[in-house]
Amino acid sequence: MPMELLRQLAQRDQFPAPVVGEAEVDKLRVLRAAGMVQAELPGEGESVRSARVITITGLGRATLRAQAAREFIARRDRLPGTPLSTAKA
Secondary structure (H helix, E strand, O other): OHHHHHHHHHOOOOOOEEEEOHHHHHHHHHHHHOOOEEEEOOOOOOOOOEEEEEEEOHHHHHHHHHHHHHHHHHHHHHOOOOOOOOOOO
16 A cells, blocks of 8 residues: 555655565555655656655655544544544534
8 A cells, every 4th residue: 555655665764765666666656646755766668666765745744644643533532431422513
């Protein structure tokens, strides 16, 4: 899933970062098309085995924060003793 790749990239200390493997490069294409990363991808007819991530964009980082918040809320709502009145008004 592209979001997993984005999470892995966010853990890196240095960019540019290599991305290796056809499946990973395909995920990177999705992330770049969505504006979440800046990346150098292989062109048509080139080997699709590797690419390079230049940086994670502000949109990519904001998306990661939003996803983390959604996961936190979902976990919190499953805890015993949590009021079920979290419905939106």
